[in-house]
Amino acid sequence: MAELEAAQLGDTQVHTRIDERSAAFFALGLAKASGRPVAIFMTSGTAVGHCLPAVMEAHHSNTPLVVVSADRPWEMLETGASQTTRQAGIFGSFVRRFVDVPAQITDIRHLINQVQHLQYWWSGVTKPGPVHVNMAFTGSLTPHSERTATTGELVASLCQQGVEFVADRQMRTSTFVVDALRTVVVVGNGEPDYLVQTLAQAEGYVVLAEPGTSVWNQGYALPFEQQLVTLLGAEVERVIVYGRPTLSRPLTQLINDGEKVQWVVSERADYPQLSGCVQRVFTSLPVLPQLDACVHEWALKWHETAVKLSESYGRLSLADGVKATQLLVQAETTEVVVSGASNPVRYLDLIGDTGSRGMQVFTNRGQAGIDGTIAFARGVQAVVGKRVRVLLGDVTFLHDASSLLCAAGQDTPDLDIVLLDDCGGRIFQSLEHGADASVEVYERFFAMGQNVDYRALAQAYGWQYQCFTGLQTGDSQSEFVAALEADVTGGRILHVVCDHADIREAIRDLFQNPFSENFQKTLRVD
Numbered sequence: 001m002a003e004l005e006a007a008q009l010g011d012t013q014v015h016t017r018i019d020e021r022s023a024a025f026f027a028l029g030l031a032k033a034s035g036r037p038v039a040i041f042m043t044s045g046t047a048v049g050h051c052l053p054a055v056m057e058a059h060h061s062n063t064p065l066v067v068v069s070a071d072r073p074w075e076m077l078e079t080g081a082s083q084t085t086r087q088a089g090i091f092g093s094f095v096r097r098f099v100d101v102p103a104q105i106t107d108i109r110h111l112i113n114q115v116q117h118l119q120y121w122w123s124g125v126t127k128p129g130p131v132h133v134n135m136a137f138t139g140s141l142t143p144h145s146e147r148t149a150t151t152g153e154l155v156a157s158l159c160q161q162g163v164e165f166v167a168d169r170q171m172r173t174s175t176f177v178v179d180a181l182r183t184v185v186v187v188g189n190g191e192p193d194y195l196v197q198t199l200a201q202a203e204g205y206v207v208l209a210e211p212g213t214s215v216w217n218q219g220y221a222l223p224f225e226q227q228l229v230t231l232l233g234a235e236v237e238r239v240i241v242y243g244r245p246t247l248s249r250p251l252t253q254l255i256n257d258g259e260k261v262q263w264v265v266s267e268r269a270d271y272p273q274l275s276g277c278v279q280r281v282f283t284s285l286p287v288l289p290q291l292d293a294c295v296h297e298w299a300l301k302w303h304e305t306a307v308k309l310s311e312s313y314g315r316l317s318l319a320d321g322v323k324a325t326q327l328l329v330q331a332e333t334t335e336v337v338v339s340g341a342s343n344p345v346r347y348l349d350l351i352g353d354t355g356s357r358g359m360q361v362f363t364n365r366g367q368a369g370i371d372g373t374i375a376f377a378r379g380v381q382a383v384v385g386k387r388v389r390v391l392l393g394d395v396t397f398l399h400d401a402s403s404l405l406c407a408a409g410q411d412t413p414d415l416d417i418v419l420l421d422d423c424g425g426r427i428f429q430s431l432e433h434g435a436d437a438s439v440e441v442y443e444r445f446f447a448m449g450q451n452v453d454y455r456a457l458a459q460a461y462g463w464q465y466q467c468f469t470g471l472q473t474g475d476s477q478s479e480f481v482a483a484l485e486a487d488v489t490g491g492r493i494l495h496v497v498c499d500h501a502d503i504r505e506a507i508r509d510l511f512q513n514p515f516s517e518n519f520q521k522t523l524r525v526d
């Protein structure tokens, strides 16, 4: 119990028992009678197993029980070390959530963040239930060991409600006053259905959204979200997150910045927050505060910067893949786009067309996998019944090439597969991997470019095929645009050969301040 003694317990009471089964049922009684969560702490081994009956009861009766079990570090498991067994997941589906805490924690905020996510289960916004936290320890847990301090943090964060969870019924009674916080709304995939209507009525808010969200598709978001956050993010005072943004580092940093007021709108326990700095989680759409006129003015600056970026990008030498994406989006004939993961969806984001033409973009951002993209697009095409354009990298294409298959006697679908062929996975080239690995290591283990005759492959599956090289030249661009505008039926593979040598620099150029002299110098003079 040393950790409990060390913790900031507030008005939390501590009881002791010698039998874990009895302790767990005692805790259950406390929790049921008080309606408040009760934590039970025990050593490793069979001690944990003794909690199962009480956990089962807590599950079926929606009682907030928090089982905190001590464990040995992973290297001692399954080695014959004393008092070790398989504690991970021991309660199976009887707990709402299981957290396995390693012996070494590099940043205590991560532990606090996990506890804050657990608090969802006893916040009152959903049916409560038991959770299990399994904590590994190296050495003995003495009153003054380093790990005791960590456990103290765990206990302290269990004792405080770090996040305010706001449910629908609470919202109706609470009225927001006008406030003057410079606010950015960030929308990721999995956003609520009626968000567009909410944002249509919200004035003075800067709205940023990832491609594929309803807000992006319907043109409600500012273009160039990554660039804008990089340039102006420091001025933001409040962030409101809808859905699960996953696409870019600037946005990830913004929504995890503890210096800003952070609100999340999510009905899920795994609401997006990595660093434990969220203050409020709304489990249904909140009525947004009205913003003071000075905030409206501040938001105008974001709009002006977006316009400036848009003007400048028309004159910037874009990398082949980015250029192809831009031409694809600008083509009047592009109505529905399926974007593969990796760079293509980021190119869509970077080039800044927010789909104001009503272009519809579909992405699979739930897991951001590169798998199944062609099959997925065929599914989308079968529903929308018009030509669908798929934007994907070569590895993504090859991963799912077998989905080009059509049954005997069946026509290929009305699908344009725009294959950005930069000979392998190039996303890592613009990240640390690219900077750290030698060219040989990068090509072999990260890029993994394959030797493929795409023309022959297209022919084998009965798809039409066109190849475009040197997209930097006007001729090649016109050829590509002509292909996009052609009146055709059936499936086509539009193979764009991309030069990837300077991709890192080309992407970095997109992040310059459009008002700076330096940036102006990088523009093409027509």
Ligand SMILES: Cc1ncc(C[n+]2csc(CCOP(=O)(O)OP(=O)(O)O)c2C)c(N)n1
Pocket (backbone or CB within 6 Å): 341, 342, 343, 344, 368, 369, 370, 371, 392, 393, 394, 395, 396, 397, 422, 424, 425, 426, 427, 428
């Ligand atoms: C199923 C699956 N396997 C592996 C990954 C990891 N991964 C992310 S991006 C990427 C490379 C994709 O290469 P490519 O399709 O050529 O696109 P590029 O990076 O060149 O834009 C890989 C392997 C993943 N996201 N999904």
